[in-house]
Amino acid sequence: MELVRSVVERPGARISYLDTGGAAPVVVFLHGLAGSAQELVPSARELWPEHRCVLVDQRGHGHSTRVPDDTGRQAFVDDVVAVLDVVAPAQSVVLVGQSMGAHTAVLTAAGHPHRVSGLVLLEADVHGGDPGEAAAVGEFFGSWPAPFASRAEATAFLGATALARAWAADLEPTAEGYRPRFDPAVMEAVLQAVHVPRWADWAAVRAPTTVVFAAESMFTSARQDAFVAARAGTRRVDLSSCKRA
Template sequence: MGGASRVLTTGGGINVSYSVFDGDSPAIVILHGLAGSSREFIPTASALSPRQVILIDQRGHGHSTRVPADTSRTAFVEDVVRVIEAESSQPVDLVGQSMGAHTAMLVAAARRDLVRRLVLLEGNEGGGSAEDHAALGDYFRSWEVPFASREAAAAALGDGPLAQAWVADLEERPDGLYPRFDADVMVATITAVAVPRWQEWQSVTAPTLVVYADGGMFTEEQKADFVARGVNVTRVDLDGASHDAHLDAFDQWMAALTEFLTAR
């Protein structure tokens, strides 16, 4: 069963869409990764019952404004802060995956008063090359949209868990199916994420769970360095999992998440 859909409009006229799954406080706020949407975390939200869960479509993603003028990290952080302040009267448990983990980390650094616990799935301080970002944009632009059907999209994008999530989230228009993100916005967003944020990471004081997948995007050296520089960090590694472990290692992901969030 889905949550109640809500929209918050920022001072810049950006619509931030999010869903609230009713339950007990404190709320758990979850942020998806680049080119994803909150839809990916509906199973996670359902499994976290009876806690209240808020799933946010970050700007440029899902049902939020598709092409925002501002794709800075500050803008992403401010969106999340506004949603938390609108929906919760107490600090929340903040969860993020990949780009969403980076956003969550920056929120926890900027607003310690709003974050009780922090969970980062396949995240780090930032990084990546301009060549990688350009290649990502080229890949998204190579999609021959509109897709005539979800079956046609699946044939083009593949049957991996992330591709399945993209196919499920395609927007229906009169002439076919389109992704819920813009390639140029994705490149601009990930370019901002690439700037290392060690100072912010080292200032996070909330108890933090860092979850890595053995088939994820970081080397062991990167993982160890990130964890070592944190203040109050627990690390969990998932076996047989990808960068999108919430999709392909769900049981392990939920075990790690619930154990951390329910610990006294």
């Protein structure tokens, strides 16, 4: 699978994305907070070549503008639509989003129903959250002793969880060492916006939707149940159940 990196120019931000190209049905991947398109490449490999895979570095992340002018949710949605205008101007697409990326996918599907034929949401939620949590996350990212001398040093600091391993793998090599591909203050601002409840947007989604929750989900069972119940016809997959089976 060959991935070509391209860029869409947006007001106050350059949006970078990876693209397999071709004429197959398009699947667009949206990563989570403090992640990047790179971490979803293994998933894209499973769908290619039956699907054209487009993996977006959302604003503030990866190879896109690190400190964009606007960190609001609408800006993220408009970025996705701008990419769709290039890669799928005449067809609807399936959006696959993880965490913050799932939130972006929901808002995109709600606001642009003719552009989205299906949703796959990994660890999705629209409940909103405690504003103090966003500040704590920003403080955590700011506490990283970057640059790290090596990825191994980063792993030793961040831990052995799947999320920590993904962060370490995605660090940017520089002359000074390995640095995160995001700004902590931007991550805090983005999360503040994500923490505004968006129930009406979720209820407005018309595309067929599958919601996937991890075995060690970041959300309680009650929050998972409420999210799925809020939109009739939503298909749910629990990886913990799959694992036991």
